[in-house]
Amino acid sequence: MKKQHIILIIILVSIEGFSQDVNVFFSKADTFFRTYVDEGKVAYSDIYNNQSGLNELMKLAEAISVSKEDAEVYQAFWINAYNLSVIKGIIFNYPTNSPLDNAGFFDKTTYRLAGKNITLNDIEHKLLRAQFNDARFHFVLVCGAVGCPPLINKAYLPNTLDVQLETQTKKAINGSFLKVNTKKKRVEASQIMEWYKADFTxxxxxxxxxxxxxxxxxxxxxYKLGYFQYDWRINTQ
Structure with missing residues (x-):
């Protein structure tokens, strides 16, 4: 067999292997969220008592390789990886009343994902916000608190990602993310809009x-814009 053919076969096998791995991850993540998430609340107690599904997902995520050139796959992977890692962090510290009760929850605790040892802040700020100018990330990255936009009971998938980003943003803006007083021409927004003002302007x-x-x-x-206090209580069922 010619050398060029051997190289081509290796490349095709590698691509197919990657495709299978990432698709398995998305499929299993979808099953996990459907099982343990309901109306934005997470069944942490059930997950704590049966951690095999979460551990399998985290193990799968270790070896997956994604590139920002394939933006939909990249973004969908990291959004799901973030949300799963938040759950993993809460289970590691379970029972807990808030992610903030655990020192370094966002900026010190690392997870092995896509070949990197990485924190939650790294995923949000370096891998997503810094690479794509899209304020909609704030409505799908769920930090494990009541004040966060709700976690959906399905995985974010490459072929539906834009629709999912739009849907969650609309739900938040037309829901609890805002408190509107039309008579006084005043609107109060979640502190997310204050903390990340640059993303929204x-x-x-x-x-x-x-x-x-x-x-x-x-x-x-x-309208005069203000902000209401963030609710850091855990988003448990």
């Missing part, structure tokens, strides 16, 4: 512009 837009892009009932006229 890209390209010369304002926070109100971002809100109106996704809100069914537009904020007409001059």
């Amino acid at each position: 890209m390209n010369g837009t304002t926070e109100i512009d971002f809100i109106n892009k996704y809100r069914a009932e537009k904020l007409e006229g001059k």
Whole structure:
């Protein structure tokens, strides 16, 4: 067999192996979220008592390789990996009342994912926010607290990712992410919008512009924007 043919076979086998691994990860992640998540709340007690499914997913995620050039696969993988790692961190410290009760939960504790030893903050700020200018990440990365946007009971998948990002952003903006007083022309937003103001004001837009892009009932006229306190209690069932 010619050398070129051998190289081509190796490349094709490698690509097929990667495809199988990442698809298995997405499939098993989807099953996991459907089993343990309901209306944004996580059955931590059930997961704690049977950790095999979560541990299998985390083990699968160790060896997966993703590239930001394949943006949908890359983003979907890291969003799911983030949400699973949050759950893993809470289970490691279970029982706990809040992720903040555990020192280094976001910036010190590392997880072995896609060949990297990485923190939750690294995933959010370095691998996603720094690579893609998309404020919608804030509505799908779930930090394990009540104040976070709700965790959905399915995996984020490459072929449905944009629709899922749009859907979760619209749900948040038309839901508990905002408190609107139309009479006083005042809107209070989750502190997420305060902490990440730059993400919501890209390209010369304002926070109100971002809100109106996704809100069914537009904020007409001059609204004053404030922020309400974040609820760091654990998002348990």
